[in-house]
Amino acid sequence: MCGITGYIGSRDAYPIVIKGLQRLEYRGYDSAGVLLYDGSNAQVYKTKGKVADLQAVVPDLQQKGTICIGHTRWATHGVPNDVNSHPHVSNSGDLAIVHNGIIENYDTIKAELTQRGYTFKSDTDTEVLVNLIEEVQKVNQCKLGKAVQLALNEVIGAYAIAVFDQKKPDELVVAKLGSPLAIGIGENNSEFFVASDASPFIEYTKNAVYLDDEELAIIKVGRDIRIRKIHDDSQVSPEVQALQLNLSQIEKEGFDHFMLKEIYEQPKAIKDTYRGRLLPNEGIIRMAGVEEYIERFKSADRIIIIACGTSWHAGLVAEYLFEEIARIPVEVEYASEFRYRNPIITEKDVVIAISQSGETADSLAAIKMAKAQGAYVFGVCNVVGSSIARESHSGAYTHAGPEIGVASTKAFTTQITLLTLIALKLGKEKGNLANSDFHAHLQNMELIPSKVEKILKQDAAIKEIASEFLETPSCLYLGRGYNFPVALEGALKLKEISYIHAEGYPAAEMKHGPIALIEDGYPVIVIAINKGHYEKVVSNIQEIKSRKGKIIAVVTEGDVTVKEMADHVIEIPEVEEALSPLLTTIPLQLLSYHVAVARGCNVDQPRNLAKSVTVE
Numbered sequence: 001m002c003g004i005t006g007y008i009g010s011r012d013a014y015p016i017v018i019k020g021l022q023r024l025e026y027r028g029y030d031s032a033g034v035l036l037y038d039g040s041n042a043q044v045y046k047t048k049g050k051v052a053d054l055q056a057v058v059p060d061l062q063q064k065g066t067i068c069i070g071h072t073r074w075a076t077h078g079v080p081n082d083v084n085s086h087p088h089v090s091n092s093g094d095l096a097i098v099h100n101g102i103i104e105n106y107d108t109i110k111a112e113l114t115q116r117g118y119t120f121k122s123d124t125d126t127e128v129l130v131n132l133i134e135e136v137q138k139v140n141q142c143k144l145g146k147a148v149q150l151a152l153n154e155v156i157g158a159y160a161i162a163v164f165d166q167k168k169p170d171e172l173v174v175a176k177l178g179s180p181l182a183i184g185i186g187e188n189n190s191e192f193f194v195a196s197d198a199s200p201f202i203e204y205t206k207n208a209v210y211l212d213d214e215e216l217a218i219i220k221v222g223r224d225i226r227i228r229k230i231h232d233d234s235q236v237s238p239e240v241q242a243l244q245l246n247l248s249q250i251e252k253e254g255f256d257h258f259m260l261k262e263i264y265e266q267p268k269a270i271k272d273t274y275r276g277r278l279l280p281n282e283g284i285i286r287m288a289g290v291e292e293y294i295e296r297f298k299s300a301d302r303i304i305i306i307a308c309g310t311s312w313h314a315g316l317v318a319e320y321l322f323e324e325i326a327r328i329p330v331e332v333e334y335a336s337e338f339r340y341r342n343p344i345i346t347e348k349d350v351v352i353a354i355s356q357s358g359e360t361a362d363s364l365a366a367i368k369m370a371k372a373q374g375a376y377v378f379g380v381c382n383v384v385g386s387s388i389a390r391e392s393h394s395g396a397y398t399h400a401g402p403e404i405g406v407a408s409t410k411a412f413t414t415q416i417t418l419l420t421l422i423a424l425k426l427g428k429e430k431g432n433l434a435n436s437d438f439h440a441h442l443q444n445m446e447l448i449p450s451k452v453e454k455i456l457k458q459d460a461a462i463k464e465i466a467s468e469f470l471e472t473p474s475c476l477y478l479g480r481g482y483n484f485p486v487a488l489e490g491a492l493k494l495k496e497i498s499y500i501h502a503e504g505y506p507a508a509e510m511k512h513g514p515i516a517l518i519e520d521g522y523p524v525i526v527i528a529i530n531k532g533h534y535e536k537v538v539s540n541i542q543e544i545k546s547r548k549g550k551i552i553a554v555v556t557e558g559d560v561t562v563k564e565m566a567d568h569v570i571e572i573p574e575v576e577e578a579l580s581p582l583l584t585t586i587p588l589q590l591l592s593y594h595v596a597v598a599r600g601c602n603v604d605q606p607r608n609l610a611k612s613v614t615v616e
């Protein structure tokens, strides 16, 4: 999972591509590289490290030319070093490629190419691909587009690629299977932009074509994009879309980090998720994607939720929601396990796939498998036009806006918002929810954004609490019921951005093992709101206290009991239990953020991680 971008037109290509790479860095930041063509020569510059490191190695005098392709890498094949960085160049030196994805059969192809005399500098699958294209071109004496197409028919795997041929330096060939690829179109086809998402080119054009899987495009200035299907060479008419994205959505706008900006965006993001869907005055929830398949939902034997990471935690919250409100049995599955364990799937199953990026490889593969076995698939995605959104029978977007911080924040709360709407709608449709309860839920839901605002006002106090954790090697997060998944999510946030080990547990499970960890000063974060099994959580807190653990509790405003026992409390406004994860999550996000910042960690780009995991 890497980011690729490119430009062909009449402007200086280098600054456009460098800025584009910076915007795509969330996709991987192990290494970066560019190929620049100045009208007569092509030069490749690449280095281990971030885009800023790359800028330092490209000489000022070389930063010219109107064609450039670039790459920011999350290493899969080969360690992150200069040689394994992209672009990769073919043996003749004519072809260069940037690639996001994995070529699974690269070993076999490499062996064949080696027999034919090809040599390889790097350990990457991508260098094999560019040489395969070269060999195909040589054998068939064909143009670049044809050679790319024929070569791609020989590979197994996933890719979004951009290929440049020095012998024909007026075009770029791009292709996609499994990894995203957008093409920005300048006025009258005077210039083109290529990128893993539209962020690198939004200030230049609002017109974009998103390639579908198995499509290859030949991009040449002054004429329409030519798109063909890779497997059968059939022609495809480009479908030009108007981009909704704007520049402010992808800039920090005064915040120190994207993560903090995104935490603060949650009141608006939650509103954007329910806007036009939650209609308390009319007493309805409107969701076209659910309505279209309402009989499938109502007659479902069970709902299977498929997701990874934070999205999986949102799925766990949905399990409580759907079972309680809609009375439909739910199973929540890690996509990576589900797809490999021969699960029993029937036509009576509804599969809900949750994914911020809509590109997570395991989730995508899992829904394809479920579809093939007759299940109806509903996608909950943030990124519009993403692979999972397109692969689903129907679905709903969270409309959270771009999430750039690698640690998910607003994705989580907006996914829960959307899933709550679905649960309420189904509860009503199935007659499990009295009218008065339904209306009360709708009204309570509308109050959530202002309650989140109120919690955000405690940021400074939470920062103060965070300062006590900077040296701890480990932490425990506890919650019950709806707030058990929030405990898991709190622990994930802390470990992924601060590198402090953290575990989330159902509070009642503590005595079955994790209690052994607790000693003098050991930090335990407990969600102890006044709903659900409050008294039982209070007992757990007593157990921690008697072992001298340090307690940070998230409580309901006005709580007295826990306040007396805890070392620190963070208050959230009164809220019904089913909606409480939307509030209890916020202080845990802020806590992790401040711990990580104070420890000097790069919160937006934590080590070894990337935003969308488009490989297994």
Ligand code: M6R
Binding pocket: 308, 309, 310, 311, 354, 355, 356, 357, 358, 359, 360, 363, 406, 407, 408, 409, 496, 609, 611, 612, 613
């Ligand atoms: O794009 P997705 O929601 O499918 O991504 C799933 C996970 O990779 C993602 O939630 C990951 O766990 C984040 N780093 C969590 O903050």
